[in-house]
Amino acid sequence: MNIDTIALQCFIAVAETGSFTRAAERVGRTQSAISQQISKLEGLLDKLLLVRGKAFTLTPEGEIFLGYARRIFALHREALDRFKEPELEGEVRFGLPENFASVYLAEILADFSRIHPRILLNIECDLTLNLFDRFKKNEFDLVLVKMNRPEDFPNGLDVWSEPLKWVGDPSLIDPTRPVPLIMAPQPCVYRASAIKSLEQAGRSWRLVFSSPSYAGAVAAVRAGMGISVMPQTMIPPDLQAIDAAVLPKLADTHTSLIKHVANNAAVNTLEEFVLRRLKH
Template sequence: MRSLDPDILRTFMVVAEAPSYAEAGQRLNKTQSTVSVQMRRLEEIVGVELFEKRGRKNELTTPGRELLDYAIRIVRLNDEAVGRFHRPAISGRIRIGTPDDYAETYLPEIFGRFARTHPTVEVSLDCRSSEFLIRSLDEGELDIALITMMRPDPRARIVHREQLQWVAAEGCESEKASPLPLAVWQPGCTWRKITLESLEGAGIPYRIAYSGTNAVALSMVVRQGLAITAMPLRMAGRGFRLLGSAEGLPALSSFDIGLLRGADANPVVDAFYDHVVASFEALEPIAA
C-alpha cells in the first residue's frame, strides 16, 4: 500500500503557499531541486497532477487543493502523536492574553493541542483588548499575546487573516432602520474602527446603540434584533444572517491576527508559541 511521508507533506504545504519552488526551498532550508523531487514523488504516490503553471507561479489543481486539506490534518496528527510520547519534560506556568472573542473561537483547539503534549503546564488566561494586552506584555505581565493588528509591529508574527462580515439577527430587519443601529466594541478596537470608517465613507448615517468589550453580550444584542454588527465571518454562526451590498452596506476590509511573545524565553513559552502557530496553519478556510 502506498503511504504519504509527513516530511513530503510539509514541503507540499509550504509550496502551496509560496510563489515558487525556489521560495519554498528558502523557507524550508532545502534546495529547489530537492523541493521539485519531493513534489514529483508526491504526484507519483497519489497518481494525479497537483500543480499547474500560471505564469511564473505554480498553482494548485483541484486534486491539489483536496490533498492540501488531508496534508494539514495528517501533519497535525503526526506531530501530536510524536509529541505525546516524546514530549519534552517541561512544566511551569504560562500567562496568555487574548481578546475574549478569540478565546471562544480559537483557543479551544489551541489549548487542546497544548494539553495533549504538555499536560502539567498551568495556563493563566487574561481576556482584554489588544491595546491593553500589548502594554501588559511590555510590562512583563504576560508571556504571550494573541492580538488584532491595529498597525504593523515588527515584533509580531501574523498567524492569520480574517474577513469582517456584516451580520444581523435571523427574522428581523435591523439594517433597514435609519440611522443604522450598531453594536460595536469599545474605542480602540480595530473592528470598531473598520466598521465606522466604512459607513462614514459610504455616507450611511448610523448610531451606536450598544458598545462593550464582551463578545457574548454584543452577540446577544444582535441576536435580539436590536442592532447589527460587524464580526469575523468565522464567528458568524447560528442565529445570524449575513448582510452585504444587497442591503446597501459597504464592503468591509480584512484584518490580521498577530502573535507576540515577551522578552523572557523559556521552554514553556516556546512550546505554546509553536502550538499557536500550528493551530492557525491548520485552520480550514470559511466560505461566505
C-alpha cells in the same frame, strides 16, 4: 494505500477557508498542489469531497470526512509534540481577545495542557489594545492581537489575515436612518474599523448594544437588535454576512502573535504550538 497527513492538512484548510487561494496561503503551498492533494484524497476514498464552482462547498461525504480528518491530523500533531518535548515545565502568561478564545483556542489550549501537563497556563482575555498595553508592562509572556494593519504591531509574528464582514439582518438597514451597531466597548479594533468605514461613506450610525463578550454580541445579533462586525471565519453558521453593496466595505483584519524576547522553553513551545494549530 495510507492517508497522507499533508493531504488531510490541505483538505481541512480548504474546508475551513472555503477557498483554494486562502488554503494555499495557510499551508504554504501552491493552489495547484492543494488541488492535487484533494484529488488524491478523493481517489483514495472513491468519493467526491468538494463541489467545485465559483465557491467551494463540501459534499455530504466531505462533511462526514472532515470530522475524521481533523481528528486524525490533531492526533498526528499531538503525538509529535508529546514525544518532542514531553518534560517541559513552568508558567506561561498568555493574553488573547475573548472572541479568539471562544472560537479558536479552547480546544487548542486543552490539547496543549494534555501534552504538557507540567506547564501552567495563565490565560486572560481582554481587548487587543488593553492586552498590548499590559504586555508592554510585562504582565504577559505572549499575546495574540488583532489589528487593521500588520505594521500596527511591528514586532508581531503574522498569523493570518482575513476580511471583516457586516453581520446581521439586512432588513434593519434603512438608508434614511442611522445604522444600529452592536460593538465591543472602546478600544476595539473591529469597532474602530466599522465606524471609520461608515463615516467615510457618509453613513450615520448609533450604538444599540455594547459588550466585550463575543457570545454577548452574537446573542444580540440573533435577537435582531442590530448589526455587528466579525471576521469571516468567526461568523456562526446561523448568522449571515450582509451583502457588500448594502454597507461600505470593511478593511481586512490581521492577527499577530507577540512575545517578549526570551529563552523560555515553555513560552517558545506554546508559541510554536498555537501558530501551527491556528495556521493549519
